[in-house]
Amino acid sequence: MYGGGNTFExxxxxxxxxxxxxxxAEFEARIERGEKIEPTDWMPQLYRKQLIRMIEQHGHSEIxxxxxxxxxxxxxxxxKRKMALMAKVQDEVGHAQLLYSAAETLGKSREQxxxxxxxxxxxxxxxxxxxxxxxxxxxxxxxxVDAGAIVNQLANAKGSYGPYCRALDxxxxxxxxxxxxxxxxxxxxxSGTKKQRDMFQEALNRWWPPMMHFFGPSDKISTHTxxxxxxxxxxxxxxDMRNQFLDMYVPKIWELGFTIPDPKLKKNIETxxxxxxxxxxxxTEPDWEEFKRVINGDGPCNKERLEVRRVAEERGxxxxxxxKTPKTKYVMxxx
Amino acid sequence: MNNLPLKxxxxxxxxDQLILGHRNSEWTGFGPLLEEDIAFSSMAQDKVGxxxxxxxxxxxxxxxDPDTVAFTRxxxxxxxxxxxxxxxxxxxxxxxxxxxxxxxxxxxFEMLTQSSYEPLAQVAxxxxxxxxxxxxxxxxxxxxxxxxxxxxxxRLQKSLDYAMPFALGIFEESPYEKQIxxxxxxxxxxxxxxxxxxxxxxxxxNTSLHLPDFKIIHPVTGGRIGxxxxxxxxxxxxxxxxxxxxxxxxx
Amino acid sequence: xxxxxxxxxxxxxxxxxxxxxPKAPLDQFGTYEVFVQSKEGKPxxxxxxxxxxxxxxxxxxxxxxFTRRFTCVSLYVVDTxxxxxxxxxxxxxxxxxxxxDVNDDEGKNKFEIYHLAKxxxxxxxxxTVVAASVGxxxxxxxxxxxxxxxxxxxxxxxxxxxxxxxxEERELWLTLPxxxxxxxxxxxxxxxxxxxxxxxxKS
Numbered sequence: 001m002y003g004g005g006n007t008f009e010x011x012x013x014x015x016x017x018x019x020x021x022x023x024x025a026e027f028e029a030r031i032e033r034g035e036k037i038e039p040t041d042w043m044p045q046l047y048r049k050q051l052i053r054m055i056e057q058h059g060h061s062e063i064x065x066x067x068x069x070x071x072x073x074x075x076x077x078x079x080k081r082k083m084a085l086m087a088k089v090q091d092e093v094g095h096a097q098l099l100y101s102a103a104e105t106l107g108k109s110r111e112q113x114x115x116x117x118x119x120x121x122x123x124x125x126x127x128x129x130x131x132x133x134x135x136x137x138x139x140x141x142x143x144x145v146d147a148g149a150i151v152n153q154l155a156n157a158k159g160s161y162g163p164y165c166r167a168l169d170x171x172x173x174x175x176x177x178x179x180x181x182x183x184x185x186x187x188x189x190x191s192g193t194k195k196q197r198d199m200f201q202e203a204l205n206r207w208w209p210p211m212m213h214f215f216g217p218s219d220k221i222s223t224h225t226x227x228x229x230x231x232x233x234x235x236x237x238x239x240d241m242r243n244q245f246l247d248m249y250v251p252k253i254w255e256l257g258f259t260i261p262d263p264k265l266k267k268n269i270e271t272x273x274x275x276x277x278x279x280x281x282x283x284t285e286p287d288w289e290e291f292k293r294v295i296n297g298d299g300p301c302n303k304e305r306l307e308v309r310r311v312a313e314e315r316g317x318x319x320x321x322x323x324k325t326p327k328t329k330y331v332m333x334x335x
Numbered sequence: 336m337n338n339l340p341l342k343x344x345x346x347x348x349x350x351d352q353l354i355l356g357h358r359n360s361e362w363t364g365f366g367p368l369l370e371e372d373i374a375f376s377s378m379a380q381d382k383v384g385x386x387x388x389x390x391x392x393x394x395x396x397x398x399x400d401p402d403t404v405a406f407t408r409x410x411x412x413x414x415x416x417x418x419x420x421x422x423x424x425x426x427x428x429x430x431x432x433x434x435x436x437x438x439x440x441x442x443x444f445e446m447l448t449q450s451s452y453e454p455l456a457q458v459a460x461x462x463x464x465x466x467x468x469x470x471x472x473x474x475x476x477x478x479x480x481x482x483x484x485x486x487x488x489x490r491l492q493k494s495l496d497y498a499m500p501f502a503l504g505i506f507e508e509s510p511y512e513k514q515i516x517x518x519x520x521x522x523x524x525x526x527x528x529x530x531x532x533x534x535x536x537x538x539x540x541n542t543s544l545h546l547p548d549f550k551i552i553h554p555v556t557g558g559r560i561g562x563x564x565x566x567x568x569x570x571x572x573x574x575x576x577x578x579x580x581x582x583x584x585x586x
Numbered sequence: 587x588x589x590x591x592x593x594x595x596x597x598x599x600x601x602x603x604x605x606x607x608p609k610a611p612l613d614q615f616g617t618y619e620v621f622v623q624s625k626e627g628k629p630x631x632x633x634x635x636x637x638x639x640x641x642x643x644x645x646x647x648x649x650x651x652f653t654r655r656f657t658c659v660s661l662y663v664v665d666t667x668x669x670x671x672x673x674x675x676x677x678x679x680x681x682x683x684x685x686x687d688v689n690d691d692e693g694k695n696k697f698e699i700y701h702l703a704k705x706x707x708x709x710x711x712x713x714t715v716v717a718a719s720v721g722x723x724x725x726x727x728x729x730x731x732x733x734x735x736x737x738x739x740x741x742x743x744x745x746x747x748x749x750x751x752x753x754e755e756r757e758l759w760l761t762l763p764x765x766x767x768x769x770x771x772x773x774x775x776x777x778x779x780x781x782x783x784x785x786x787x788k789s
Contacts, residue, residue, distance in 0.1 A: 030676055035706075040674050073593075077575075077580075079387050079402055090373055101617075165706050174655060180775075188585055188586055310603070311601075314600045315367065323643070334666060368637070370647035370650070422596070475646050476643075479639075479640070
C-alpha cells in the first residue's frame, strides 16, 4: 500500500480481555523476544492509547520545556553561552517535532495534539510550570532537569515501539551536548565569584522540590502497571528512576560545594538490608499535594506557558493558512 | 597601513550580524511551524557565529576580545544598520527583513572572497555554504507566501514597504569608502547595492509583490555612525543584563 | 503578558486567553519522508518526516530539522504518499518471499529501494532499479538485493518524485563539523572543576 494509511478512529475500548487472544499472544511474544513493534503491526488498544499519551506528553514537555530556558536566550552572558543556549533550546523544539512525529504513527494528528496541549487537555512535565528567576535557574534546568530527562529517555529507548525508540536514539545523541553544557555552566558558577555561587545556591534551593517531583509519585502496583511493563511501555518504576538520578547527580552537586535543602537526603549504605533497598537514597517525602495542585493548573507559570503556545499558534495561523492547498492532504507518517 | 577603514568595515558587518542574529533568536520557541522555528533558529546561530568570526578578526587587529566588544558597548558605539535593530513584529516583517538583509549579506560576502585582506577573504569563503541556505530559505518563503493568499501577499507587501527605507540604510557609505575601494578591501556599498537591487527585483518578479518607488523613498541612515533608533539601547541592555552583573566574572 | 521572559512580555495581545478554535481533524500540512547521507560513500538512510505544504519547502525545512548536527553530505525528500510500502514481517521471514514475481522488462522508470533490516532501526538505501511499475520494481529489487539477508520491510520510491540535493548545493553542509559550540566535547569542565576542588580543599 502507499504510505500514509488512514488515521485511526477514536479508540472504543482499552480492555485487554476484548482483544483477539491469538493476536495478543503473538504481539506479546514479539516483545518478549526483543523485537520492536512497528506502526502497521496489530496492537492492543491499550498499548496504542497508552503510547500515544506517553509520547505526546513527552513531546509537549519538550516544547514547553523550551520556555523556561528560552527566557534567558536574549540575556545569555557571552558568545559561548549565547550560541550554546540558542542551540539547546532549538533542540528542544526539534525533539518535540520528533516525538510528535512518532506519536502520529499511532493515529493522532499533530494539530490535534497541539490543540489538546493549549486547551489543557494533555499534560506535560510539571517541572516546567516553575519560573526561572535568574541565569542560575536556567543553568539548573540545563544541567539537572536535563539529567533527569535523560534518565527517563535512556530507559524508554529500550522500549518496544519502533518509532519511539528511533526518536529517542536521536534525542539521546543530541542530549549529550545539553548535559555537558549544563554541567559546564554550573561548574563556572561554582568556581566563580561569590555572587555567582550564591545565585546558584539560591536557584538550587528553589528548584530542588520540583526536581524531587520530577519522576512522579511512587507507582501504585496494579495490573495496569504490570501489563505496561510486560509490554515494555513502562520501563522502570518512578522510584527506580528517581533513585538512579539521585545516585548519579547528588554527589556531583555536593562535589561543587552546594548544599541540597533536604536534611534527610542520604544514601543508605547499610549492608544488611532486604534486597532492593541497599544503596537506595533516603529523602524527605516530597509534597505530592503540591504536585497535584500544580499539575492541575495552579502553578506559578501554567497559565503563561499555555498562553505562549496559544499565541504562537494564533500568530502563525496566516502562514499555515496561506500555504494549504486542496492538494495538501494529511496522512500518517511511515516510521 | 592605517587600519581604520578595514576596522570600520568589520565593525559594521559584525554589528549587523550580532544584532540581527539576536533579534532572530527571539523567535525560538515562538515560530509559526515547528520545523520553521528550528530553521530560523539555525540561521540566527549562524549570524551570531559570523559576528564572532568578524569580532575575532578585529581582536587580531588590536581591538578588545569579542565578549567585551559585544557585551559592553553602548548604542552610540554600534555600527549596525537600523534595519537590524527594529523589533520583530509579526512573522511577515521578520521574513521580509530576512529576505532583504540576507540577500545583501550573501552578495557582500561573495564580493569579499576577493578582498585584499586575506583573513576576511577566508571568512567570506567559509560562510558561503551557510549563506546559500539562508538565501534559499528566504527566497522559498517569499516566493511562496508572496503568491499565496490575499492575506499573505498584503502582509508581505506592507512589511516590504515599511522595511525598504531601512534596508537601503544597509548601504550607507563609510567615511572611508574611497580607501576601502582603492585598497581592494571591498568593492564598495554602491556596487553592492546595485547587485542587491537586481537580485531582489529578480526574486520579487516571481511573486505578486512589487518594489516601492525608489524615487520617493528615503534611506533611513545613521546606524553606521552610531545614530540609532530608540530600539537599540534596550536591546543592548537586555543582551548584556547577566554579563553586567559581574563583568570580570567568567560565565 | 507580564513575564520574567522579556520576549514573552513583548508578545502582542492576540485573540483571547484560553480560547482556541479547534481545527477540523487532519487540518494540517501533509508529511514528507526525509533521507540523509551522513558521509561520502555511506548509503542514504531514512531519518523521519517533516510537515510541509509542498516538496520544495519540505527540502528547506528538512535540512535544519534533520541535518543541523553531526555530519551530512546530502539529503532528499519525497511526499509520504509517494512511498510504496510492502507488508511487514518478523522473526526469520523475509518479506520478499511474500511478494509475487512480476515480469517487467520494458520499464523505464527509476525506483529507489529501501530495506528495513531490523525492526526498530531506520530504513536504508539498498539500490536503484528500473521498471515500468512498482510491482516490477520490487521484483527487480528482490532479484538484485533481496536474497542475502532477511528484509522485514521494503519501500519503493519513484525517483522522479524526489527532490534531490543539486550538485552545487552540497556546500550547504561544509561547515557542520566546525560548529563546535554544539558538541559535547567543547564542554569539558574537568580542568576547571579540578582546579576548583583543589583550591577549595586548601581553604
